[in-house]
Amino acid sequence: MSNSNIYHEMIIDYSRNPINFGTLVKPDIFMHDSNPLCGDSIDLYMNVNNEQSISEVKFNGKGCAICIACTSVLTEMTKGKKIDDVIKINKTDVLSELGLQKLNPVRIKCALLSLKILKFSIYSYLSDKMKTEDTKSEKLVKLKEDASHLY
Numbered sequence: 560m561s562n563s564n565i566y567h568e569m570i571i572d573y574s575r576n577p578i579n580f581g582t583l584v585k586p587d588i589f590m591h592d593s594n595p596l597c598g599d600s601i602d603l604y605m606n607v608n609n610e611q612s613i614s615e616v617k618f619n620g621k622g623c624a625i626c627i628a629c630t631s632v633l634t635e636m637t638k639g640k641k642i643d644d645v646i647k648i649n650k651t652d653v654l655s656e657l658g659l660q661k662l663n664p665v666r667i668k669c670a671l672l673s674l675k676i677l678k679f680s681i682y683s684y685l686s687d688k689m690k691t692e693d694t695k696s697e698k699l700v701k702l703k704e705d706a707s708h709l710y
């Protein structure tokens with residue numbers, strides 16, 4: 560089987576059997592966003608532990624195969640990781656996992672919707688937490704930049 564067939568199989572498989580699909584009650588972090596062009600609609604839930612790691616992550620919603628597959632992959636990359644490492648996940652990390660580096664501009668939104676939600680939701684979580692500290696910290700400014708320029 561060629562690489563592109565393997566990736567295609569992976570996408571179909573993830574979309575039929577999503578990883579970390581579900582909801583969390585009273586999550587520390589929650590955000591919803593959608594991609595009207597395709598109809599993808601994703602809720603992302605995360606819990607943060609005392610070590611500032613993502614102890615739990617779930618997603619819910621509906622979307623095309625690419626959207627659901629990429630969201631599954633992203634939650635796998637996120638779970639158990641330190642927030643400081645999670646915010647470094649970039650679009651290439653997600654796209655290359657499923658061989659999607661050459662997607663057209665419409666489909667790229669399907670693939671990166673959940674990464675956008677992840678970055679904006681952590682941004683707002685950290686902004687809240689750091690309110691009394693330095694809200695213009697370099698880390699936060701960069702995170703917002705990243706989130707705004709994904710696609």
Ligand SMILES: [Zn+2]
Pocket residue numbers: 594597598599622623624625626668669670
């Ligand atoms: Zn889509």
